[in-house]
Amino acid sequence: MMNHNKYKRQYYMPPTECLDWTRKEYVDKAPIWCSVDLRDGNQALVIPMSLEQKVEFFKLLVKIGFKEIEVGFPAASETEYEFCRTLIEHNLIPDDVTIQVLTQAREHIIKKTFEAIKGAKKAIVHVYNSTSYAQREQVFRKSKEEVKQIAIDGAALLKRLADEAGQDLYFEYSPESFTGTEMDYAVEVCNAVLDVWQPTPERKAIINIPVTVQLSLPHVYASQVEYMSKNLKYRENVILSQHAHNDRGCGVADTELGLLAGADRVEGTLFGNGERTGNVDIITVAMNMYAQGVDPELDFSDMPGIVEQYEEYTGMTVGERSPYSGALVFAAFSGSHQDAIAKGMKWIDEKDPNHWTVPYLPIDPTDVGRSYDADVIRINSQSGKGGVGYILETRFGLNLPPKMREAMSYATKSVSDHKHAELQPEEIFELFKEKFENITSPYSINEVHFQQKDGITTQVTSTYEGKTITTEATGNGRLDAVSNALKKAYNLDFSLVTYQEHALEQSSSSQAIAYVGIQTPSGKLAWGAGVDPDIIHASIDALITAINNR
Numbered sequence: 001m002m003n004h005n006k007y008k009r010q011y012y013m014p015p016t017e018c019l020d021w022t023r024k025e026y027v028d029k030a031p032i033w034c035s036v037d038l039r040d041g042n043q044a045l046v047i048p049m050s051l052e053q054k055v056e057f058f059k060l061l062v063k064i065g066f067k068e069i070e071v072g073f074p075a076a077s078e079t080e081y082e083f084c085r086t087l088i089e090h091n092l093i094p095d096d097v098t099i100q101v102l103t104q105a106r107e108h109i110i111k112k113t114f115e116a117i118k119g120a121k122k123a124i125v126h127v128y129n130s131t132s133y134a135q136r137e138q139v140f141r142k143s144k145e146e147v148k149q150i151a152i153d154g155a156a157l158l159k160r161l162a163d164e165a166g167q168d169l170y171f172e173y174s175p176e177s178f179t180g181t182e183m184d185y186a187v188e189v190c191n192a193v194l195d196v197w198q199p200t201p202e203r204k205a206i207i208n209i210p211v212t213v214q215l216s217l218p219h220v221y222a223s224q225v226e227y228m229s230k231n232l233k234y235r236e237n238v239i240l241s242q243h244a245h246n247d248r249g250c251g252v253a254d255t256e257l258g259l260l261a262g263a264d265r266v267e268g269t270l271f272g273n274g275e276r277t278g279n280v281d282i283i284t285v286a287m288n289m290y291a292q293g294v295d296p297e298l299d300f301s302d303m304p305g306i307v308e309q310y311e312e313y314t315g316m317t318v319g320e321r322s323p324y325s326g327a328l329v330f331a332a333f334s335g336s337h338q339d340a341i342a343k344g345m346k347w348i349d350e351k352d353p354n355h356w357t358v359p360y361l362p363i364d365p366t367d368v369g370r371s372y373d374a375d376v377i378r379i380n381s382q383s384g385k386g387g388v389g390y391i392l393e394t395r396f397g398l399n400l401p402p403k404m405r406e407a408m409s410y411a412t413k414s415v416s417d418h419k420h421a422e423l424q425p426e427e428i429f430e431l432f433k434e435k436f437e438n439i440t441s442p443y444s445i446n447e448v449h450f451q452q453k454d455g456i457t458t459q460v461t462s463t464y465e466g467k468t469i470t471t472e473a474t475g476n477g478r479l480d481a482v483s484n485a486l487k488k489a490y491n492l493d494f495s496l497v498t499y500q501e502h503a504l505e506q507s508s509s510s511q512a513i514a515y516v517g518i519q520t521p522s523g524k525l526a527w528g529a530g531v532d533p534d535i536i537h538a539s540i541d542a543l544i545t546a547i548n549n550r
Helices: 038-044 051-064 076-088 107-116 131-138 144-165 183-197 218-231 251-260 282-291 305-315 335-350 372-376 385-396 400-417 425-436 478-490 536-546
Strands: 033-034 068-072 099-106 123-131 170-177 206-211 238-244 265-268 445-454 456-464 467-475 493-504 514-517 524-531
Touching: 033 238, 033 282, 038 051, 038 068, 051 068, 051 076, 051 305, 068 076, 068 123, 068 238, 076 099, 076 107, 076 478, 076 493, 099 107, 107 123, 107 144, 123 131, 123 144, 131 144, 131 183, 144 170, 144 183, 144 467, 183 206, 183 218, 183 536, 206 218, 206 265, 218 238, 238 251, 251 265, 251 282, 265 282, 335 385, 385 400, 400 514, 425 467, 425 524, 445 478, 445 536, 467 478, 478 493, 478 536, 493 536, 514 536, 524 536
Parallel strands: 033 068, 033 265, 068 099, 099 123, 123 170, 170 206, 206 238, 238 265
Antiparallel strands: 445 456, 456 467, 493 514, 514 524
8 A cells, every 4th residue: 555644745835925927817928038058958868968969959949939048057068068169169159049057056066167168259157056845854964054055155156157157157045955945945045146246237146946846836836936036135136946846746836836927938848858757748838838929038839859859869659748849749630529629629710810719729739830621630440520621621622512421521530430540631522532532333324415395305325234324304494304304314302402512623634623511301312423524414424423422
């Protein structure tokens, strides 16, 4: 049996109530984004990226629009150091992009870090030390004052080395394991660091409050963020940053509520790759904002391309149901969903093309490089007439009558169920032609002549079971006359209930398609379609197909 009794609350609520964030409805502007894919993301890979892969990944992050990119922990290994130097020495860092490097608050590591960033036009030096109760007691066995002094000493060394380097450098401090730290103590340590740095409007400091391990529900973290935001010194000159991990599966929720609570900046990774269960997925946070009509200031318009490159560089796989980026996140197999989506798409086209309200699709898939026919309406044995009709109409220009769509959907379901597989649009089109287009057995029509006499009179030459006969009949139109001739020739009993036609191509040489539905005395509907440059020939072909499908 699982023993839940050994677990107790490891987080700390703020000493005062912090609930202003509850009165905000949504994140109304983009935060400062910092990608940590090349550091936190890379260290979480079974096989870390090569130098070449890191360089290409860096270029991808720049293309997406990240202005701050953490490039590694250069004092940790020669590989990390070499990557940092490669970016600087080969001028791969755009002028509007700031690299960030991570270092522990230890003197020799800090000095090695400054060697790695020598010559960089701009850089953020990110220093950290653990402040949580568990780390102080179990790992470092130091008092609160001793742990705070580590942070102060690290901050002072950063300031001294930056003054000596004469570079455009910015400072960031993280009280690691913030979520397991007493809130008043976290403020005390961060303010002590800020007292050393003395941030100004021209050189703001970053205080990063990491969810190193998720220990609480997201609303607790939001209150912790708000408490920090309200109690940090030099607040107008401090950028309050978040770095959420995903142990409880709440990385996105923590980050969104943290932004409501006063955070200005987000560190995370594409697709949430990171240690243990991962970091916050920046794509999801950014696209959630986009779906609320807020510009995230990151470009994910080629999501399939980003997924492909990410998987190539990291060896990771983006799940098919990953929000916004997965191969199946917009796919609708359910018949009712497909019908609603198809009707919603038509509504937008006709009524309000500037306002996206399509059921089941929170955003327009084309905004992230997906297509409606290939990525949205997907056909299998669960699909309905709406989806099948949508595929035939948008891909192949076939606007089937409603009841004929139903018949076509049954035919599609049957094939998909038998194959235990999804059907591609081309397969559906071929199935339509096989089942409903220009079928000439057992009945076929060889020749038809018309003349205006007592309405429309026709002579129909037809064949059935190897016998050819010519029959004359009249009707109130050409199709009705042909129908009456076939009834007379073979003693058939049916009634014409549906006739519909349209051009397949908008040109003078366009093909026409006609749809005919007939009903037998038992109430059964049968359908046929005919395709021909002449609409009369097309309608006759559709009629004989419907008869053959009884």
